[in-house]
Amino acid sequence: MSALFRKVSQVAVIGTATSIGWLLGYNRSHEKGGANFPAIETVSAASYQGSIVNTQVPDVVPVPSPNAPRIAQIMRFGFPSLSNVRSLNDYVLSYDTRNRIPYWVCEHLTAENVAKNPNVDRAKCDFHEDTSVHQYFRSENRDYKGSGFDRGHLAAAGNHRRSQEDCHETFLLSNMSPQVGRGFNRDKWNDVEQYCRQLTKSYANVYVCTGPLFLPRREEDGKLYVKYQVIGQNHVSVPTHFYKVVVCESSTGELDLESFLLPNVEIDDSVPIASFHVPLETIERASGLLIFDKLSQKKFKKINGQKVGWF
């Protein structure tokens, strides 16, 4: 793990410690007087507090306050993992130091932040190394050069148009995976990305989690093998597949789920993207991640376009 990633973890821990320290101090000052604050000696995370603690589990994970940091909104339904997490202006990524590509990226799309913005010019963005990643584990432009693969965005550039800087941040190489260009990155995968942006016309909030997969195939000897190419001096892994999981929240708080799994190959234009729908569990088992796991699947009105009837 790079020193910088370590630092982020430490900051997180210190942040938590400070808040709890502050809470202790706060309670302490109410030790005798405040009717709503129990004496400090009786307070612990394990002690039953009666009516002052809300023990009802909310039906829907609440929307973070408008003043909350962007990461609280993007990660509202849970972190798929806590490995090398990096929070950017408008998306969050977890970096796989072994494969030199992301484990996952999470985004929060609204009509506002995907709207075309004349001040943002994608053509002015350039692919750049992520210097927060230790040099042993960093992918470089030269790894992709001549490989035959595109530097495929996982957090899509078109989803981050609030500012030039937001757009530019999606060009970090830590947000890229080697993708087949024609028929995939520039075509079918792009269709899925556009579809996600269009969902913001029908839904108030669209939450997207995207990542690579390495899936096995049965070979002639009857056994299952995972096989994938690695490119460049840094051995950047070429995923066999990519997933995209989308949670859509309507303005009235209703939730729908779609999950896509596409092979990293040239896909014919005629294939509808709905044919790549798979159960979320398939993606979770293959990726080793629990995705949007703060949400019970019983919350969803529609899953992969089908109305859900729970008995």
Place this chain on the structure above:
Amino acid sequence: MSALFRKVSQVAVIGTATSIGWLLGYNRSHEKGGANFPAIETVSAASYQGSIVNTQVPDVVPVPSPNAPRIAQIMRFGFPSLSNVRSLNDYVLSYDTRNRIPYWVCEHLTAENVAKNPNVDRAKCDFHEDTSVHQYFRSENRDYKGSGFDRGHLAAAGNHRRSQEDCHETFLLSNMSPQVGRGFNRDKWNDVEQYCRQLTKSYANVYVCTGPLFLPRREEDGKLYVKYQVIGQNHVSVPTHFYKVVVCESSTGELDLESFLLPNVEIDDSVPIASFHVPLETIERASGLLIFDKLSQKKFKKINGQKVGWF
């Protein structure tokens, strides 16, 4: 990530918070009187404390106090990563939910804890599932059954003989990887494990970090491919290689390093284990981990059996 792994992370954070809360309280009680304790208002991690803070970096990472938890001793030279860390009685593991095997396991060997103990009977231990791992990501005995691969310990059973329970904990399936049996797990890999135990005769402390690798090979088309089998219903990945990195500390605090990289194949008995020495950097780049990274490599007197001369 499983709910239980989440819980472990939370406990760790709360643990840190509590200690800092305690420190705050401690300082507070000295707010006015204690000459050695600055007033609470002036204390923060960022404020310069003059002579009361030791800014000298120690030459050697100090030995944890005998009262420190076992994990502090085992992980003395740093965590290779913080992904799904599980602390057992006598070893620490990081679990790879995607491949259903460890990322790494760390052990601390001394003459005392590897000594034969008549009260510990390995034959009474049985391989058991790790129920702390979410069922999507857990390996099971039936995954290995009929696969042709051994359930290969990464933290070796023979390294943990202080009690029957310590030994039994090494039989958790989260500590296993599929290994070739004859010529590897039962032979050459076992030789490397025995070699590590023998090091406790010459050194006071032996720190071991062990893990799987998935290394590419160049195929006929001139490109590099990673290829490995997955076994069982849970698709447990069969690593192409394993590494073992060993830091040895003499009774006078001198440090030596050895790092081994072995292919997961039948290896002829005549091959000396020293022929599997590789630079630590090779293992670090391939695994995506920085191993024993609290230690500068300049601290080592010998690396892979060779005296080091630093200029």
